[in-house]
């Protein structure tokens with residue numbers, strides 16, 4: 356079945372007893388057993404809940420994986436994945452990484468002896484050089500956040516196979532509609548479903564999809580053991596949002612290309628980072644491994660002051676953290692999403708105080724450009 360169909364039918368017709376089209380919300384903690392040794396398949400909602408199962412099975416199918424697991428947030432999903440490792444293990448992370456992932460690796464897991472190195476995973480040689488004897492996994496974001504660097508997933512999976520490592524991909528920015536890392540050889544895919552999967556800036560959720568039975572068992576044990584599960588209401592909200600993922604993504608990336616191309620023409624804009632622009636350094640790799648370029652754009656203005664003025668002047672676009680929803684949001688990575696990365700490291704990676712990150716929504720691109728045009732103009736006048 357085609358991806359668009361699977362998406363539109365997310366969680367439908369799962370209750371033959373009523374014929375309900377939408378998955379019911381099983382707001383329930385525990386399940387009655389018919390007799391000793393018999394079960395309906397559900398015992399207790401931390402271990403499993405039918406509404407959550409509907410979401411988990413749907414996302415696993417979309418990613419082409421073995422099993423899906425829904426967590427209370429993207430960070431809960433990442434935490435559970437990092438619990439797969441033991442003291443003394445080492446993980447190579449993409450250097451231009453979601454700030455929360457960096458924070459948990461440095462401030463929490465390092466205390467438990469999990470070692471981390473950050474490299475530019477768009478550079479295959481540099482990634483290979485970062486691999487040590489105790490390296491157990493590559494943890495990749497592509498495109499990266501916020502500089503939109505693309506990592507060649509096929510090359511990373513070959514590298515991982517060569518050294519016996521797991522490949523973990525944070526697929527939040529692309530979604531399975533545009534990119535399916537497991538089909539390119541990855542072992543684990545994760546999402547902050549608070550972003551595109553949910554799609555409406557109204558729910559916090561995380562997803563893990565595993566590629567094989569062994570990993571499914573391990574993640575399942577961690578999900579049930581640590582217990583950071585997604586509740587039935589929120590599972591339903593993600594399923595509800597998911598149904599329009601294909602049309603949202605199409606519209607959002609169409610808008611994003613128009614806006615990125617327009618930004619490039621503006622004198623007040625020094626740099627534009629968007630993989631869909633033909634002069635993006637990894638444009639061709641992105642084209643090869645994904646069905647589109649997504650709807651996240653970063654751009655650099657003249658100075659910190661110009662960035663501050665723009666954030667104050669936008670009116671349609673909201674100055675707010677997060678991304679992926681139908682409403683366009685603009686963020687300032689330096690003090691928002693990436694504040695926990697030390698300034699010197701941030702600067703070195705290009706996340707400077709002139710950088711802005713735009714999550715393009717489904718509004719009219721004409722109105723969005725008008726909003727940016729006015730904000731950039733006010734910046735010159737004042």
Ligand SMILES: *Cc1c(COP(=O)(O)O)cnc(C)c1O
Nearest residue numbers: 428429430453525527547549560
């Ligand atoms: C937001 C985000 C996360 C964290 O997810 P939460 O749902 O906020 O916990 C992880 N990775 C990426 C790429 C994100 O954008």
